[in-house]
Amino acid sequence: MNTPNTLKRVLMGPGPSDVDPRVLEALSRPTIGHLDPAFLDVLNEIRELLQYTFQTRNEMTFAVSGTGSAGMETCVVNLIEPGDSMLVCVNGVFGKRMADVAERCGADTSTIEIDWGKAFAPEQIADALEKKPAKVVGIVHAETSTGVCQPLEEISRIVHDNGALLLVDAVTSLGGMNVDVDGWQIDACYSGTQKCLSCPPGLAPVTFSDAALGVIENRKVKVQSWYLDVSMIRRYWSSERLYHHTAPVNMNYALLEALKLVTEEGLEQRWARHVTNHKILKAGLSAIGIEYVPEPGYELPMLNAVFIPAGADDVTVRKQLLNEFNIEIGGGLGAFKGKAWRIGLMGTASTLSNVMLFLSALEKCLTDRRVKFEQGASIAAAIEQAGVK
Ligand SMILES: *Cc1c(COP(=O)(O)O)cnc(C)c1O
Numbered sequence: 001m002n003t004p005n006t007l008k009r010v011l012m013g014p015g016p017s018d019v020d021p022r023v024l025e026a027l028s029r030p031t032i033g034h035l036d037p038a039f040l041d042v043l044n045e046i047r048e049l050l051q052y053t054f055q056t057r058n059e060m061t062f063a064v065s066g067t068g069s070a071g072m073e074t075c076v077v078n079l080i081e082p083g084d085s086m087l088v089c090v091n092g093v094f095g096k097r098m099a100d101v102a103e104r105c106g107a108d109t110s111t112i113e114i115d116w117g118k119a120f121a122p123e124q125i126a127d128a129l130e131k132k133p134a135k136v137v138g139i140v141h142a143e144t145s146t147g148v149c150q151p152l153e154e155i156s157r158i159v160h161d162n163g164a165l166l167l168v169d170a171v172t173s174l175g176g177m178n179v180d181v182d183g184w185q186i187d188a189c190y191s192g193t194q195k196c197l198s199c200p201p202g203l204a205p206v207t208f209s210d211a212a213l214g215v216i217e218n219r220k221v222k223v224q225s226w227y228l229d230v231s232m233i234r235r236y237w238s239s240e241r242l243y244h245h246t247a248p249v250n251m252n253y254a255l256l257e258a259l260k261l262v263t264e265e266g267l268e269q270r271w272a273r274h275v276t277n278h279k280i281l282k283a284g285l286s287a288i289g290i291e292y293v294p295e296p297g298y299e300l301p302m303l304n305a306v307f308i309p310a311g312a313d314d315v316t317v318r319k320q321l322l323n324e325f326n327i328e329i330g331g332g333l334g335a336f337k338g339k340a341w342r343i344g345l346m347g348t349a350s351t352l353s354n355v356m357l358f359l360s361a362l363e364k365c366l367t368d369r370r371v372k373f374e375q376g377a378s379i380a381a382a383i384e385q386a387g388v389k
Contacts (some may be wrong), residue, residue: 009322010349012358013330014144014303016194016201019066019348020259023199026257027250034247040207042256043237043247045348049259053143053174053190053197053267054207056181061207064228064239065248068171068192071204074228075167075188078208082106082224087134087164089125093145093333094169098138105224110134116146116335117305119298122154129162135215136165136188143171143193145333147295147305147342149177156184165212171195175262176274176302176346187212192219193251196274196302198347199258202251220246252337261348274301276351280385281343284359287381288366288373293340302350304343305336312370315337320368325361337356 011018030300032039043062051060064074086107091114102109112128118375119311137159141150152168153163159166162356169181176196181189187209193199200230208216208230215222216230223229227245235242255384262270278301285306292304295326308314318341321327330342346352359378366373 008326010013010182010325010327010354010357011272012344012349014298014342014344015192015240015346017196017198017344018349019198019200020348022261023257024256026253027200029253030226031249033248035241036252039247039249039252040241041133042252046252046259047237047255049263050205050207053168053259053262053268054179054205055183056207056365058181058207058209060213060234062204062233063252064190064204064206064233065202065251066204067194067201068204069097069189070228071171071190071192071206072098072169072208073209073225074204074230075190076101076107076136076138076227077105077228078223078230079165079167079188079212080105081221083108084135085132086136086138087125087128087132089120089137090114091118091120091137091146091148091150092140092143093142094143094171096334098140098169102138104290107136117148117293118295119148119150120155122158125155126158126162129158129164131316133162134164136167138167139171139280141179141204142170142177142300144172144303144342145305145336146293147300147303149173149298149300152184152186156186160185163370165215168207170299172303172346176350177271177300178267181207181209186381193255196347197258197262198349199254200251202248203255205255223372228258271301272349274345277345277352277355278302278304280352280382281345281355281358283385284355284378284382287377288363293336294314302346304345305340306343307340308338309366309371309373310367312369314341315364317341317365317369320365321361324364325357327358328362331360339346339351340368355382
């Protein structure tokens with residue numbers, strides 16, 4: 001049996017995604033001091049490229065030492081003081097998690113819940129805020145548990161008309177689709193390195209608007225988390241470079257390299273690549289009768305949540321994909337456990353060759369499970385969608 005550090009998988013699950021060799025090379029560079037002027041240049045460059053990727057001028061844009069959930073916790077714990085009201089929109093696992101974090105931070109937490117697989121309509125947020133005003137409204141842009149894309153522009157207007165701050169989970173969307181922090185007036189936004197940025201897990205890019213920073217500066221009580229206190233972390237990321245905690249030096253090398261790949265490709269080209277490969281996969285899956293979980297028009301390009309066809313046992317098929325083809329896809333979470341698969345086409349993994357590989361491997365697995373479908377139909381449809389050259 002191979003040890004995990006020599007296995008090479010094709011990572012088509014909900015994250016981590018395939019990591020570009022350039023990023024892996026960056027990880028292995030010599031570790032230097034976290035206060036070394038050369039490392040401080042790395043941090044400055046990360047901030048600049050994160051501002052590009054988040055499409056923001058926010059000065060307070062940096063990478064939290066921790067995974068996406070640490071980004072979530074950073075945003076909530078800094079904006080919320082005990083007793084502050086927070087509204088969390090829940091239509092999947094990660095909205096639920098945000099509500100849990102809000103409660104733990106002492107927020108007077110309210111939630112609006114809708115069916116998993118659906119996106120929120122702006123009126124639903126307006127109604128909830130009318131019933132009970134909130135200081136912060138939290139919402140997930142790309143709900144990885146259901147594959148649903150949540151439009152944000154109109155909701156942002158409503159949130160601000162109600163005097164609240166908008167907090168957005170962009171863990172899965174950043175680097176794979178449009179996340180327009182300034183254009184959409186998002187006040188606090190967090191992401192993770194291992195989804196569409198295609199870096200190993202370990203850092204959480206975050207950004208705070210001036211309005212959010214103002215709220216943080218005017219807090220009456222200290223941030224409950226010492227580690228995630230932005231007022232202290234900002235003194236390390238600012239020109240002061242005051243020691244707070246030891247930055248994970250090599251992870252920052254990796255993130256910088258991953259962000260360079262984003263910049264070199266260009267945001268719009270990168271989003272377009274995700275859409276193109278999603279459409280090809282979707283054409284292939286549809287041709288063999290596999291349906292998407294999200295309501296039509298709200299499917300995420302980087303995370304394809306689909307219903308498992310009758311007769312194809314969830315675990316057996318995923319095991320075969322992994323053992324026979326080295327392909328990892330995700331199972332369903334929460335309400336979709338055993339009912340859905342989550343096929344990621346994130347960052348580096350969003351390629352035509354991964355789509356074609358996956359469709360042919362899936363056809364083999366479904367054939368072995370005696371699932372009835374027209375053999376070869378997914379490949380033919382994918383080829384047609386890709387366009388014959
Ligand atoms: C993955 C994910 C998270 C959590 O990130 P971790 O890196 O696992 O801590 C949060 N929100 C969304 C939407 C995610 O997809």
